[in-house]
Amino acid sequence: MISRIVFIASLLGATLLSAQPNTEVYLFDLSFQNGVPLLSNPKNISNNDGYDNQPSFWDDDTVLFASTRDDQTDVRRLNINEGSTYKWLTNTPTGSEYSPLKIPGKNAFSAIRLDLDGLQRLYDYDLKTGESTPITNLKIGYHVWVNKELLVATVLVENRMDLVVINLKDNSHYTVQKNVGRSLHKIPGTNRISYIDKSKKQWEIKSMDPVSGATNSIAKTFENEEDICWLNENIIITGHEKSLLTFNVKNGVNWEPLMTFDQEEINKISRIAINPSKTRLAFVAEDSPAKIVQKQLDAYNARDIDAFLDTYSENVKLYNFPNQLFSEGKNAMETQYGSFFENTPDLHCTIKNRIVMGNKVIDEESVTANGSTFSAVAIYEVANGKIVKVTFLR
Numbered sequence: 536m537i538s539r540i541v542f543i544a545s546l547l548g549a550t551l552l553s554a555q556p557n558t559e560v561y562l563f564d565l566s567f568q569n570g571v572p573l574l575s576n577p578k579n580i581s582n583n584d585g586y587d588n589q590p591s592f593w594d595d596d597t598v599l600f601a602s603t604r605d606d607q608t609d610v611r612r613l614n615i616n617e618g619s620t621y622k623w624l625t626n627t628p629t630g631s632e633y634s635p636l637k638i639p640g641k642n643a644f645s646a647i648r649l650d651l652d653g654l655q656r657l658y659d660y661d662l663k664t665g666e667s668t669p670i671t672n673l674k675i676g677y678h679v680w681v682n683k684e685l686l687v688a689t690v691l692v693e694n695r696m697d698l699v700v701i702n703l704k705d706n707s708h709y710t711v712q713k714n715v716g717r718s719l720h721k722i723p724g725t726n727r728i729s730y731i732d733k734s735k736k737q738w739e740i741k742s743m744d745p746v747s748g749a750t751n752s753i754a755k756t757f758e759n760e761e762d763i764c765w766l767n768e769n770i771i772i773t774g775h776e777k778s779l780l781t782f783n784v785k786n787g788v789n790w791e792p793l794m795t796f797d798q799e800e801i802n803k804i805s806r807i808a809i810n811p812s813k814t815r816l817a818f819v820a821e822d823s824p825a826k827i828v829q830k831q832l833d834a835y836n837a838r839d840i841d842a843f844l845d846t847y848s849e850n851v852k853l854y855n856f857p858n859q860l861f862s863e864g865k866n867a868m869e870t871q872y873g874s875f876f877e878n879t880p881d882l883h884c885t886i887k888n889r890i891v892m893g894n895k896v897i898d899e900e901s902v903t904a905n906g907s908t909f910s911a912v913a914i915y916e917v918a919n920g921k922i923v924k925v926t927f928l929r
Contacts, residue, residue, distance in 0.1 A: 555586040556920015557822040557830075560600050561801065562590075562615070565809065565816045572766055572781070572793065574816060579800075580613050589634045590817040592810040598817060599624070599635040599644060610635045610646055610660070615815075625660060625667075632658075640683040647675060657688070671701055673708065679719040679728060681745050687728045689715055698730055700745050711748050716761035724768035729753065731761045740771065754782050757790040764807035764816075774804025774818060799823045799891075803920075824917035825889070828896040831922060836883050838876035844869055848921040856914075856928040879904050894918060 560581040563574040581587030585603030593599055593612070602611040608631035610624040625632045630650035637644050642662045649655045657675045658667045670686075676696050678688035684704040689696035698715045701708040716731030716738065727742040738756040740763060743749070754771065756763070757780055763773045769785045778795040796804075806819040822830075827846055834842035844865055853862040862868060876882065881903060887910070888899040896915040901908060909929075916924040 555588075557584065557827070558586055558588050558819050558920065559583070559800070559822070560587050560590050560598075560817060560819055562598065562613075563816045565814055567813075572770075572772070572816075574779075574794065580619075580817070581611075588819050589806055590808045590819065591634075591636050592808060592815070592817075593637050593644070595810045595812045595814060598808075599637070600817075601631075601633045601635065601646075607631045608633060610644070624662070624665070630654075632660075634677055635660075636678065636680060638683055639680050645670060645678065645680070647678075655691070670703065671708075673699065673701070677717040677719055679721060681721070681726070681728065685745055687719055687730075687743070687745050689717060689719065698743070700748065709748065711743055711750065718762050718764075720763070720765055722768065723765050729763070729765070729771075731756060731763075733761070753784055754787070757782075760805075762805040762807060764809055766809065766813065772807055774807060776803060777801055779804065779818075799825060821920045823891075824894050824896050824915070825891045827917050827920065827922060828898065828915045832884060832886070832898075838879070838882055840869065840873050840876055843872065843876075846922055848918070848923045851922060852924050854924070854926045856926050858926075881906065 559579050562578050562580045564576040566573045580598065581600065581602055583602055586608060587600060587602045590598055590600040596615045598613045598615070600611055601608050607628065609626055610632050612622045612624050614620045627648065630648050632646040632648050635644050635646040638659065644660050644662065645657055646660060647655065648658050655674050656672065657670045657678060659670050660667045673688070674691045676689040676691050678686055680686055684702065686701040686703060688699050688701060690699045695714045697713045698711040699708050700711060712732065714734045716733050718731050720729045722729050722742060727744055729740055729742050732739045732741050738759045738761060740753040740756060742751050742753055757773050757775055760773050760775050763771050766772050769783055771782045771784060772793070773780055779793040780790040781793050782790050800823055801820040802823050803821040804818050808817045831843055831846035834846065847865055847868065849865050850863065851865060851868065852860060854860055862871065883903045885901045886898055887901055890897040894917045896917070898913050899910070900913065901910050912928040914926040915922050
């Protein structure tokens with residue numbers, strides 16, 4: 536019975552790192568026409584199967600970002616003008632680095648290191664020697680530099696993040712607000728930092744004076760999207776699904792659509808960054824639902840259980856149409872599919888037709904197993920870069 540369930544499931548397609556969706560970093564040229572931002576010359580600068588995220592600009596022509604290789608995440612540097620050359624800046628087998636940022640006044644960058652033993656700290660990485668030094672013992676999630684001695688960060692406390700100002704000169708710190716988001720930015724033309732207040736149902740963009748700790752409201756986020764960036768002292772940009780939107784803090788009332796991307800590979804735009812001269816913009820986009828479903832199908836045909844399960848969420852649910860739940864969770868899938876893959880050498884699934892509707896992928900497939908061939912349909916639902924639900928029809 537289990538083998539039959541697994542076979543039917545096959546038809547349709549048949550914390551930190553394991554929960555991360557596959558993402559790519561995209562780079563654009565940025566210009567302005569009558570005050571309206573224009574993006575051109577798009578390029579996928581990560582082009583890597585895995586987690587590529589958190590871009591920041593070292594200078595106008597150099598991008599740092601976190602990128603996965605060999606089951607770890609390291610910091611990678613792209614020099615745009617030198618023939619788009621790349622260099623790995625870290626290689627830490629005992630952990631992974633995230634959220635690289637240039638440290639003001641130093642030939643160094645900071646990054647969050649998550650070690651295999653669970654220790655999470657912010658480190659200083661010397662760009663010349665590659666040596667790393669802990670900056671603080673606080674468990675930092677995200678950060679932004681005010682100057683080389685003053686740091687604003689989100690600190691992990693229980694199940695939330697709190698906004699904390701850290702003075703490295705006298706080794707002191709104080710908490711400004713509890714329950715904030717990951718997006719921290721210096722507001723152009725000011726000494727203030729913007730952050731996302733998540734303490735209420737409707738999230739809010741606020742500013743904070745890192746010296747006095749005084750805060751002010753700026754605007755509501757767009758549909759609780761927490762990733763923003765400042766085009767200038769008046770214009771905020773954010774991403775939502777396949778679109779970019781802007782808000783004018785000086786005279787705006789509503790978020791205004793800027794552009795929508797038709798490309799299949801650009802989805803769930805986040806982590807926006809702009810270079811100092813406002814001539815380049817980078818953002819992160821998740822793999823398309825169709826690409827994720829195709830990856831699981833390729834792994835299914837290769838009978839690669841690890842690659843197959845990697846496309847599914849931890850709490851994935853499998854249904855027989857219309858709503859009969861027959862499997863829940865990755866562990867159950869591993870038990871069912873593991874032995875099925877091992878004992879079915881002729882297993883192969885071919886797509887006869889595929890329909891993509893938003894985050895849903897509907898596959899009509901022909902499956903061969905144990906000398907028999909039959910047809911089935913599967914409806915996949917994708918969220919946060921993983922398959923969260925599959926409904927089978929036969």
